[in-house]
Amino acid sequence: MIYGVIMAGGAGTRLWPASRQEKPKQFLPLTGQHSMIRQTADRINPLTGDERIMVITSEHHTEQTLKNIPYLRPEMVIGEPMARNTAPCIALAAARLHAADPDAVMIVLPADHHIEKKEAFLEILRTAVEEAREHHTLVTIGIQPTHPETGYGYIQAKDASHQTGNTLPVERFVEKPNLARAEEFLRSGEYMWNSGMFVWRASSILQAMEEHMPDLFTLTLGVRGAQLTRPDLLAFFEGAPAVSIDVGVMERASNVKVIPADIGWSDVGSWKAVYDLSVKDAEGNAENIASEGAGASGSATNATFIGAMNNLVMTETGKRVVLIGVEDLCVVETEDAVLVLHRDQAQRVKEAVQK
Amino acid sequence: MIYGVIMAGGAGTRLWPASRQEKPKQFLPLTGQHSMIRQTADRINPLTGDERIMVITSEHHTEQTLKNIPYLRPEMVIGEPMARNTAPCIALAAARLHAADPDAVMIVLPADHHIEKKEAFLEILRTAVEEAREHHTLVTIGIQPTHPETGYGYIQAKDASHQTGNTLPVERFVEKPNLARAEEFLRSGEYMWNSGMFVWRASSILQAMEEHMPDLFTLTLGVRGAQLTRPDLLAFFEGAPAVSIDVGVMERASNVKVIPADIGWSDVGSWKAVYDLSVKDAEGNAENIASEGAGASGSATNATFIGAMNNLVMTETGKRVVLIGVEDLCVVETEDAVLVLHRDQAQRVKEAVQK
Numbered sequence: 050m051i052y053g054v055i056m057a058g059g060a061g062t063r064l065w066p067a068s069r070q071e072k073p074k075q076f077l078p079l080t081g082q083h084s085m086i087r088q089t090a091d092r093i094n095p096l097t098g099d100e101r102i103m104v105i106t107s108e109h110h111t112e113q114t115l116k117n118i119p120y121l122r123p124e125m126v127i128g129e130p131m132a133r134n135t136a137p138c139i140a141l142a143a144a145r146l147h148a149a150d151p152d153a154v155m156i157v158l159p160a161d162h163h164i165e166k167k168e169a170f171l172e173i174l175r176t177a178v179e180e181a182r183e184h185h186t187l188v189t190i191g192i193q194p195t196h197p198e199t200g201y202g203y204i205q206a207k208d209a210s211h212q213t214g215n216t217l218p219v220e221r222f223v224e225k226p227n228l229a230r231a232e233e234f235l236r237s238g239e240y241m242w243n244s245g246m247f248v249w250r251a252s253s254i255l256q257a258m259e260e261h262m263p264d265l266f267t268l269t270l271g272v273r274g275a276q277l278t279r280p281d282l283l284a285f286f287e288g289a290p291a292v293s294i295d296v297g298v299m300e301r302a303s304n305v306k307v308i309p310a311d312i313g314w315s316d317v318g319s320w321k322a323v324y325d326l327s328v329k330d331a332e333g334n335a336e337n338i339a340s341e342g343a344g345a346s347g348s349a350t351n352a353t354f355i356g357a358m359n360n361l362v363m364t365e366t367g368k369r370v371v372l373i374g375v376e377d378l379c380v381v382e383t384e385d386a387v388l389v390l391h392r393d394q395a396q397r398v399k400e401a402v403q404k
Numbered sequence: 405m406i407y408g409v410i411m412a413g414g415a416g417t418r419l420w421p422a423s424r425q426e427k428p429k430q431f432l433p434l435t436g437q438h439s440m441i442r443q444t445a446d447r448i449n450p451l452t453g454d455e456r457i458m459v460i461t462s463e464h465h466t467e468q469t470l471k472n473i474p475y476l477r478p479e480m481v482i483g484e485p486m487a488r489n490t491a492p493c494i495a496l497a498a499a500r501l502h503a504a505d506p507d508a509v510m511i512v513l514p515a516d517h518h519i520e521k522k523e524a525f526l527e528i529l530r531t532a533v534e535e536a537r538e539h540h541t542l543v544t545i546g547i548q549p550t551h552p553e554t555g556y557g558y559i560q561a562k563d564a565s566h567q568t569g570n571t572l573p574v575e576r577f578v579e580k581p582n583l584a585r586a587e588e589f590l591r592s593g594e595y596m597w598n599s600g601m602f603v604w605r606a607s608s609i610l611q612a613m614e615e616h617m618p619d620l621f622t623l624t625l626g627v628r629g630a631q632l633t634r635p636d637l638l639a640f641f642e643g644a645p646a647v648s649i650d651v652g653v654m655e656r657a658s659n660v661k662v663i664p665a666d667i668g669w670s671d672v673g674s675w676k677a678v679y680d681l682s683v684k685d686a687e688g689n690a691e692n693i694a695s696e697g698a699g700a701s702g703s704a705t706n707a708t709f710i711g712a713m714n715n716l717v718m719t720e721t722g723k724r725v726v727l728i729g730v731e732d733l734c735v736v737e738t739e740d741a742v743l744v745l746h747r748d749q750a751q752r753v754k755e756a757v758q759k
Contacts, residue, residue: 355755369741371756374749382742386724389744394729400710401726
């Protein structure tokens, strides 16, 4: 059977002040009426059904998750007592799914990405599932880069025929590059962005972990039983190394494949990205409400634009927001903060959080 | 004796959202720690003392006025049951002051102007008082125009020697001109801005009213007694025409003088003006708190500027306001609204209020 595994552990400082520790990005309706995590679940639901979607999130967010995705089975929502990057999270999910279904194929997805082309995405996943099921490979989804992004890891394919839907052997995984290297990657045409989306048999990833992260593999033996208590989870995460699946497994394993995917992907990693994905009026202005059910395509309008172009307004409180004579701004208003940001400087939001 | 008469009837839509019907501009600390009305009273206090300052304001704002200027005598604060422009307000003040002190000289001042050079202003007033007292003239304070402003009335002097402190005969008063005429006025060197500040004997202005606004003069007979009830006020204002003192008297009277005044005057008529008058940091950013006692020179800091220059932030709620990568903005945050304004478009704030 096919299972969705949604990793929802992110804290997200790049979308401050809307995204906070108590309400991280995945719970915000940044690109539609529903929260990003709900959209992520809905997106793979045609392949998994309601019953076979697992969410791994902070233990503080399990209730919020169940409220966001009403069709989730409560036992499929696992609360991490601490953040430990992606390898432990994936190991836990793989161990439990494999124990219940030795033939389980996992689609591993970050909770807070946007995918525009939903049908194309499902098609890619079907190809990936078939590849993983037949050949016991570790499949990763690669995104054709459009600019020399320094915020993502890259995947170099052995074969440069990056047509969407192809299954290509992987030369190597590369961590976030500096700008010069990112430009080189872009020019070479051999690199794709590492989207952090993976498809594999639970058995395949466990086998790779046994080989490359044996201590973590051993720890999974304590969490695969039907009953999963907080002490079990605590023992697991306290013992697990805070390592990404890329570093822990993907960079070392030999049975890795990448599928180039033209699916309108975005990690929605900045207010610029939120603007780019928003529905705009004739003047290029967008309005976004930071609460479930009243998002980009909702009908609430608290913003007034006068001689203002290409702006994004996001309000959490329902206050009237008036923009006059300004361009290319993101204005975000929450219970305790107001951000006025020039979109070109979206990466500097982190500095505000630090202050 | 010398009396201050502060006209505080303004509603002020140009400084929305800080300025509202319930809390108009004169009660905001836009240019210092104290409200504008308090600063206006303090400014003339050296000439009048605490006891001889009268404030005429909306009847909804009499308490707020007394709270703002603790040294006012309560019987010197008069609440208008309705707004009727400046002529009735001045007639009322003149009638009452004249009844109590036939030699009263009135300094009439709008409550919401800023004057940078306080000593020079007092010097001008002393000259004006002497002129008014000796020659029974109606003295108006003229401001040397620095740009072709279309928002003010103009005063043409008969004599072009506009040196500050001179007392010049007036050729005529001109209402707010269009841009072409304003430019002509500026070029000619013969025109000054009508600041709306006047000095005269109470007897002189009453005499001019008897001549030019006889109905209004007659109405004053009902409000000059020591006791002033709301029915008295209602009868007076309901009967009075809504006419400005310029149109009703100044344009018609022959005994009018103007004193050119170089006093750093501003009517603080827009957010641009508030920015211009604010204390700025090295990057040209200013912060202003919209509550008495924590104004421009106060110590409260709710704003953070990152790569941002020449902006004004005003917060009423104490929320953190972060500006990143933006220039020349005014950001005003109140209990129910957020304004993000390019300073060059400050005159468009009225459109927001209409919407």
